[in-house]
Amino acid sequence: MIQQLLKRIVIKDGVSRDEAAKRILTADPLDLQLHMEQVWSAATNAAPDEARSKVWQLGKFAPYAVPAGRRAWDHLGYSYALENTRAVQILRRVVRGYRSGESLGIPKPDTQRWLDITETLLFGTTSPVGAWLPASEVRRNAEDVRRNAYDRLFGVQLAFGSDDNQASNYEKSNVSNTHFVRLFEELLFEVWQAITNVKNQSGVNSTDDDRIYRLAQELAFVLRSRRLQNTLDREELIAATALGWTELTFNADWSVIEDLGVKGTNEAARCKALGQKVGLPAHSKSEALFGMAADLSTFLRAIEAEVVTKGTAWALYLEQQPPGTLPPAPDPIGLESRRLITEWAAATGKDLKTRAKPVEIARPQLVAVK
């Protein structure tokens, strides 16, 4: 949501990307929370006479509205990839260090504003709308809420435990998409085969559009089965906002990065350097995780939206519409797929470009009920 808001500011006001980012980084936390409420209201087509619809209009970012019915935030896969870098836990230590003493130095005003927003969006101290609290008496820890969502939607856990290296004891769900990763990787393999054969006009062609279609269909079924009646949508938006803020923090040498005295030429390098400073090492594959987050989001959203139908499997591996398509036509997601395959392979150590044992597609096995 944060990155999409940045884009809307750039388009509407015609300012530079850096200027738009600074507006967000130095905003009042309440304004960002109200905009999150606005985005949610747009996605859920909230009635205009509801109190929340009136409240968000007070926010600084109200002019950057989202069209009704649009879910203008990243997929939960984006949050999962970024959270695996351990960036949130690293920022937790930064906030703790600044708030509890002077071990990290004295923060400048911009850094203090960053602390306010980070504490609000990531660690949920307050919210003007009770429904937006990422945690509650029942769900005490925002990170555990996200772990629960990752488990339910993808059947996976984070690669690390709690901040103090203890096993996480988040609330386990009774249902989990345990076969998601195997289906997903099988689909990536098939997409890679297709990508390598896009320009193959005469040789043996191993592209199997029908298999891509079937796998995409199964993945869409698996993901949507956990989203009945918009279940997990709220958690997804909260996670996307928190991790979007985290990504923005590491996007450049902002005030907080300079105050902390860390150096890095990209997001992962800054995250790793900051991890070292606060004594919590980032994931060794942080480059790949930062690199894939946005592409994973696009890929999974396209799958869930059922962009792929019988005959249009090319939507996942072409970079442009086939010749003869009448404009305007959106670009297929071949570019994102290619990047995702590379980064996913780097992050997981799995070679997606060689044939693994094919997945047996059978719906009753896709969801494990514990």
Added chain:
Amino acid sequence: MATQPPGGPKDETRAQLMQMRNDIDRVVATVHQLVSAQAVENVLMNGFSELSAELHQHLRPLADLPAKLQPLAALAPPQRPHMLEPERIRLQEVRASLAREAWIGPGTAAVKRPPEPDTDDVSLLYQMD
């Protein structure tokens, strides 16, 4: 016999007649040129028509070529069907809802580092079997 003084009415009439004759000569010349151009155009047109007819005559045996090549259609590159309107709208919606700035902030290298080549760390994902 009285003579007409120079510059009298008779000289004026003669001068007008000369002027008219010159004008008529120019018109006649122009008409001749136009007629010639038309003739060239006619020649060209007729030439092309004849050439075209001759070409069609020569190419007539190829008219049934597509039918003759039909058995080889399987060897042709695959034709990808176009996206139908509902899918196109859904893809457009995905693109629009996730649009973000591909920007490089202050202090970030212009070219992102490629992913690390070693793949020893396989601890990222855990299945919940």
